Amino acid sequence: MDRVLVIGATGNIGRQVVSQLANTGVHVRAMTRKPDAAGLSPETEVMRGDLTFPDTLDGCLHGIDTVFLVWTAPAAAVVPALDRIVKRARRIVLLSAPIKTPHPLFQQSNPHRIMVEQIEQLIETSGVEWTFLRPGMFAANALGWWAPQIRVGDVVRWPYADVPTAPIHERDIAAVAVRALCENGHAGAEYVLTGPQSLTHAEQVSTIGRAIGRALRIEEITPGEWRRERLSIWPATLLDMLLDAWAAAAGHAAFVTSGVAEITGAPAHTFFDWATDHSGEFRA
């Protein structure tokens, strides 16, 4: 029986991957820095590991065939951690980004992109079997972006109201990941994955409103106002990365692929489906 290590198992995507792997018969080990707070099902083997402390990876990787890798750790940790992972794993499925897709939303230069390119290069040249998942904007971004404002009122202050993206449900990314982790035939594949519809930020907010039975709307603010208001909560590099991407994408329809349906055989969930699944998190 294959043994899969999920790195990033408590996050938006990894948690779904762990949950969907439970139906496949593979043995799943979930890595987290805080096992006591992981909140994963009792059947899941949970092990403490930290990408910034490479020694902690040895136990997590022991006896493992395949790794699902979500990387949100600092760039300085990339080389020592990847060195250990590629020595132990036979197959790696990496949660990456659409960095090769020629759409303006995905083509901005920033430190995060450089780090992703470095991770991919280390994996590609290591000799392990690999698959890169390249999802566009996560629907789940709406939780951090808009839920706090929606819980207390019907207006979301946001820039670039008319910029469209094609938000993808975390369940769809996980469904593709599970195929790549458990089936043969995905080696060397790079899957660009999106939700099924191009929707502006304003349309996404009103869709959440439909899902929770309220009339929500965006009050458009300038990029500068938004950056100033958010600086106390989010790092400046993240704010600039998003602003650059939205500015570049203005006036372009979102990039939409049929990757989810082609790989899983089931249509990608709509943003309304996603908002319905998460309606409780938007209610006061």
Ligand SMILES: NC(=O)c1ccc[n+]([C@@H]2O[C@H](COP(=O)([O-])OP(=O)(O)OC[C@H]3O[C@@H](n4cnc5c(N)ncnc54)[C@H](OP(=O)(O)O)[C@@H]3O)[C@@H](O)[C@H]2O)c1
């Ligand atoms: N948001 C988007 O629109 C978007 C689009 C395309 C690609 N992506 C990519 O998706 C990834 C984020 O995925 P996500 O939203 O599922 O992540 P997330 O919800 O932010 O979760 C991060 C996960 O990484 C783990 N983690 C963080 N630091 C760690 C460390 N030092 N050692 C070990 N584990 C660590 C956390 O585990 P513990 O805290 O439990 O240790 C947690 O499980 C990023 O690589 C991003 O570039 C995002």
